Amino acid sequence: MNAAMGATYHHGSLRETLLDAGVELVVEAGIDALSLRELARRAGVSSAAPYRHFPDKDALLRGVAARGYQRFDQALGKVSKQCAETSALEAVQQLGVAYVRFAARNPNLFRLIFSPIGQASGHDSELDKACRQSAEHLPRALMRLHEEGIATSISVQELTELAWALVHGVAMLYLDGLVGDGKPLSAEKAAERVTQHLVALFRAD
Amino acid sequence: MNAAMGATYHHGSLRETLLDAGVELVVEAGIDALSLRELARRAGVSSAAPYRHFPDKDALLRGVAARGYQRFDQALGKVSKQCAETSALEAVQQLGVAYVRFAARNPNLFRLIFSPIGQASGHDSELDKACRQSAEHLPRALMRLHEEGIATSISVQELTELAWALVHGVAMLYLDGLVGDGKPLSAEKAAERVTQHLVALFRAD
DNA sequence: AGCCTCATGTAAACGGCGCTAACAATGTTA
DNA sequence: TAACATTGTTAGCGCCGTTTACATGAGGCT
Numbered sequence A, B: 001m002n003a004a005m006g007a008t009y010h011h012g013s014l015r016e017t018l019l020d021a022g023v024e025l026v027v028e029a030g031i032d033a034l035s036l037r038e039l040a041r042r043a044g045v046s047s048a049a050p051y052r053h054f055p056d057k058d059a060l061l062r063g064v065a066a067r068g069y070q071r072f073d074q075a076l077g078k079v080s081k082q083c084a085e086t087s088a089l090e091a092v093q094q095l096g097v098a099y100v101r102f103a104a105r106n107p108n109l110f111r112l113i114f115s116p117i118g119q120a121s122g123h124d125s126e127l128d129k130a131c132r133q134s135a136e137h138l139p140r141a142l143m144r145l146h147e148e149g150i151a152t153s154i155s156v157q158e159l160t161e162l163a164w165a166l167v168h169g170v171a172m173l174y175l176d177g178l179v180g181d182g183k184p185l186s187a188e189k190a191a192e193r194v195t196q197h198l199v200a201l202f203r204a205d
Numbered sequence C: 001a002g003c004c005t006c007a008t009g010t011a012a013a014c015g016g017c018g019c020t021a022a023c024a025a026t027g028t029t030a
Numbered sequence D: 001t002a003a004c005a006t007t008g009t010t011a012g013c014g015c016c017g018t019t020t021a022c023a024t025g026a027g028g029c030t
Helices: A012-029 A036-043 A057-082 A086-104 A107-113 A125-134 A137-147 A156-175 A185-204 B015-029 B038-043 B056-080 B090-104 B109-113 B126-132 B139-148 B155-176 B186-204
Strands: none
Touching: A012 A036, A012 A057, A012 A107, A012 A185, A036 A057, A036 B056, A057 A086, A057 A107, A057 A125, A057 B015, A086 A107, A086 A156, A086 A185, A107 A156, A107 B090, A107 B109, A137 A156, A156 A185, A185 B155, A185 B186, B015 B038, B015 B056, B015 B109, B038 B056, B056 B090, B056 B109, B056 B126, B056 B139, B090 B109, B090 B139, B090 B155, B090 B186, B109 B155, B139 B155
């Protein structure tokens, strides 16, 4: 297929094009603004063409969610690597901040991946994989914590629930404008404040 | 207006009827399942009738969200009163459990009130009021904590952010099926586990 | 009572949506 | 080259949100 295509009947990479446009549209205007017809328009094909690549709109949205998870995973993975040589406590803190920062910078993608669509498992292996991968960073960092002899009285699973719930809650409340009590607190500040208490809890153990 | 109405031209309480039907529909089938036409059908009026009471669909959804917040506020208020004579720590813990329990029992309402629609402030005074009210239970309980001399090194606002983020995160992750690691953990159990760590943090302070 | 007015209902229409069916063009392979 | 599978197109269905023009009836005024 010719990459520099002109007026060919077959698009050549419609599936990818639709997913790209889908991510773009979600990022710019939110989930509700996405319609198959609009994506088809942007890709320069007819309204029915997307159905050759996705059984229905939800399937396409799962594809978009999968890409969102991949970005999320990359953002967390980057921080994990950067903190490979710091203390485990520092790594956990940084991971928490990165979690909230991603939500703040990509609110629509974040809302999508943690919506029923993004959580529909068993339909899209790519989504499932990306979801699983992005959920592994926190447990890994907490495992390091155990290895350093910190907070060993609590199981890694329970530590994960605790830390995950905390940063996820901050992220969600931040997106809803419910954190900061009026003042436009930055997402990083909010995350730092909260994760510091978490770290204090670990230290106290 | 006659309450036991027959074939009157004017409905008499269409606004309330629509909101009732809206809550019902959201509870049963989720936000996306709600359409103005369906509500009109259930109320036995024409498709355009709802526009005499709501400028658009979002306005009606805000009304539904306001009712959701009122239920939420009631659930938390009930627990607050029950815990008026217990220790402040116990009250905080019970409040956290009630928060997650409400989310688990009313997933669709919970998702609605913490969606952009439920958070749109300045449009619906009833919504704003119900939102503010339901957000006051936690700070009040944490204030009692301070009065008992617990965790006084942290401001009530910061305590609120911490506790709120934690329980909100648990609630959200629970709705997404992301807590419990496979096993069907009850919402109460999940909330208890997490809030116990929070209480431990307060005690350690 | 009769009338006016206004709130609140109806009917009909518009464009946009998800989705399907029938058909056409292209790529692939024997 | 001929058959076949893939991937496009066109046209149309029913549902949706919303608007416009019109109908009904309840309450206040004289």
